[in-house]
Amino acid sequence: MALVTGGSDGIGREIALQLQAAGANVIVTGRSAEKLQAMAGLGFGTIAGDLSTAAGLDAVVAGVSGKPIALLVNNAGVGAMDYSVDDPANLATAVNCLHTNLDAPIALCAHLIPALRAQPEAAIVNVTSGLAIAPCGSGAVYCATKAGLRAYTQALRYVLKDSNVRVIEALPPVVATNMTAKRDGKKMTAHDCAAEIVRGIRTGKTEINVGMVKMLQLVHSIxxxxxxRIMIKF
Structure with missing residues (x-):
């Protein structure tokens, strides 16, 4: 059984659909009742919960309590790409981003690792971003959350290296979702992004560089x- 957070829209929805097509029993979380109802109609288990809040996190944890979760996909995320660093009025946006993108995945791992360890094989997939490798100037807080999740994922992988729980990081490029609707330029489709992530899970990868992130990783390695310098102006 798989749990995909933010699984009623965007990349998460495509991951959920492709896992289901491969035979997995999938539960998705989301904030939109309408979108969750649509996913339920497709045969998914659903849990309503805003992961930026303690109540939302508690709802998700309670919703999977006692279930044989073997795959946790921490995909839910919010953007803060127009965050003004000199405007205190934007601090609420920063806090929301931090809670959703960083605090929630850490909390879900803490709550669900015991259940994952109880399965013969299990995995955690933390969806970060190419911006976790090198930040852009237009998204200081968003980049910080993804870089923080990348560091946490790498440390968690070491901590769990002798267990049955594989820890995977997926790093998407710019993907055509509601979050990036106002951004110009070339974007990968959510379907193609999810396909690379699901393929990476199935083939045993621990780091899945998606699309143009492969090139960014190459440049960064050199x-x-x-x-x-390239990404800061992005």
């Missing part, structure tokens, strides 16, 4: 400073 010169981290060059990667930062």
């Amino acid at each position: 010169s981290p400073a060059l990667a930062r």
